Amino acid sequence: MHRIAVGLSIIALLGGCMAAPQPSLRDPEKMISSAALFDPARFAGDWVVAQSATPGCAGAQQSWKLHGAGAYALSGIDCTGPVPAVLEGRAVLTGPGARLSPTQGFAKEPIFVLWVDQDYRVAALGTPAGNWGIVLNRPGMARGDLIAAAREVLDFNGYDLSRIGR
Secondary structure, three states, X not given: OHHHHHHHHHHHHHHHHXXXXXXXXXXXOOOOOOOOOOOHHHHOEEEEEEEEOOOOOOOOEEEEEEOOOOEEEEEEEEOOOOOOEXXXXXXXXXXXXXXXXXXXXXXXXXXXXXXEOOOOOEEEEEOOOOOOEEEEEOOOOOOHHHHHHHHHHHHXXXXXXXXXXX
């Protein structure tokens, strides 16, 4: 009986050492939508993380290589957790609009491409649960007005912009 009590005490102590879950980045009362007009082929390619809630992720590289019809092979850095991580796996277009389901990375949460500019230079991505939201841009194509537009879309979809780095 003493061993069980000691074991439970150790588990309780370890549980206290774990980081508390971060609250959602978005207001769940707000509606969320994905880009209705989305071209998977134009979205494919290399992206740079312009802004995220993950410290140290600004400038991280991501590759979204089209892999078959409506699927991407993902690589680079995942900026959706508390710290940057390796991004590997696939994301499959599930629709409607720009909704994807990842096999790895992105906390395996549904990915919504909330907005992408007409030339596919800047995009805002997030998840309905609001556990992450990021702004991506093509390498060398970061434009302040398009980054601001992506942030406006995140705000419209209920994201707390004060937690998504500038």
